[in-house]
Amino acid sequence: MDKMYSNKLTIALLLLPAVILFLGIIIVPIIMSTYYSFFDWNGITDMKFIAFDNYKELFTSKTINFKQSLLNVSLLAVLSVCIQLPISFGLALLLGKGIKGERLFLSIYFFPVLISTVVIGQLWLKIYNSDYGVLNVAIRALGFKDFEQSWLGDRKVALGACVVPILWQYVGYHMLLLYAGVKGIPQDLREAAMIDGASEWQVNRHIVMPLVKPVLQVSVIFAVTGSLKAFDLIYVLTRGGPAHATEVPSTLMISMLFTRMRYGMGSAIATILIILCFAFAIIIKKVFRTEETDAKSIRKAKASKE
């Protein structure tokens, strides 16, 4: 059978469709994007090689305001990690204890993750509508007239208004991952700690936390890279406006490429996005790796006990 399984022709035929598709649509285009980013080009006239000028312009030009978009996306990443993840973890801990109705709550919390972001964006457009939106209606009804806002039209609050639905939608996702992690912890480990007199907080802090670290790592990576890639909701809600207040790199890239026809500049943004995504994924893995060894040692200790 080994001979049959090392047949070169069969191997090639099995791999070919996937490899062609993958190379043609992902690998080669990424290389091309990087290549285009060194040119001044609008898709019609000849390409002009300008080395790093696109990148220089990106970071210095006040009109493009790329820095603002990076700031916005960093804010989104920070808020995801500092607000979204704690909420998710809290919910996961509450549900993971094994309470009545756990499945129902889990299913409700996870549902927004599955809904199309366009639907969610359109829905929040209605919620935020300054005349008839449910938010302003509620504010008026409660008598806080001064807090009434044009939520997506005001530079000062627009970014915040865009962040809320993004955080809202994905809490369920992280909750699910962390819940699975919490559930994966053997019950007797918990009980043993309780018998030794540990409070619930202590159990969570010293048993659950270290053991779900690998899952937490995945969540942090997704929260950060997901923020870097943020596009749909912002595109639906504000298209990056008003006056770039909610611009993120991907919306800026799309407007560079397909409204201003600056192919080189758009590709430079794409290249930066790819680099950032990989860099953060690697950095976060490194940060967690040192701590992961602790969790492993606990698991090993447990295994040896049995």
Next chain:
Amino acid sequence: MQNQYEKQKQAKNKIGIVDTKKSVFHRVKQVSTYTLLAIWALINIFPIYYMFTFSLKDNGEIFGQNVIGLPQDWIWKNYEDALNVGNMGRFFINSFIVSGVTILIVIVFSIMATFALTRMIWRGRKVVNSTFMLGLTVPIHAAILPVFLLLSKLKMLDSYESLIIPYAAFGLAMAILIFTGFMQDIPKELDEAACLDGCNTWGILFKIILPLMKPAMATAGIFTFLSCWNELMFATIFISKSEYRTLTVGLQTLTGSYTTQWGPIGAALTLATLPTLVIYIFLSKRIQSSFVAGAVKG
């Protein structure tokens, strides 16, 4: 050892019964747990509830008389308008075609590739495998311009293929990841037995492995469906003719033309969510576990 634990546990339980202070504390804790969970559930459901109820109201109710209550008369005509005037029916069919074909391509291509990557014996398997896994981290937008130029050179913009091809390419990584985990768990002895019975490689793949992969195929299918059904960026850029628009883009144009009437918009949004909801109700456990599997292995 075990016995000692049991005894201690029993002792603890007894104390718990006697100690009323502790049980009051326990009660309070339980109530507050449920309150917290219920509050978050409410925050989760409210926007969806709002969407569903305003899809059945007229402007008068939505804009003042009855903002958050149940609709006074249920105006199903909003749904008719969304389907006929708003052309949602067409967009629906388009989304189904695009997602369906993409799922098929992703499953077939990925199963073949996974078989080569996990079963076949050759050098460079690891390198090829980790190259595929890059697809999990790469942002889909990073490829948009070159793919756009490629499609326009091939005169394929404004067609189903212009979406199916990129969606399938970006679905491969996740599907291969899911299939690899699954295929590795299928014992090699099965292959050997089939080989002795005279099966060749393709026979083993299609007659022995494939039927065992059904749960994994469902998982990969769900993933691919969700990403195709909800994708916006490629669909906006690659499609300009209304006859090929998918739901997400269709919704965008619909709300652009229906700014004054909220009812039909709500109906369109609800319609677009319906297939996902139905799938979720029937397969919630499988969907949840596939998200966990996909994330933790990745």
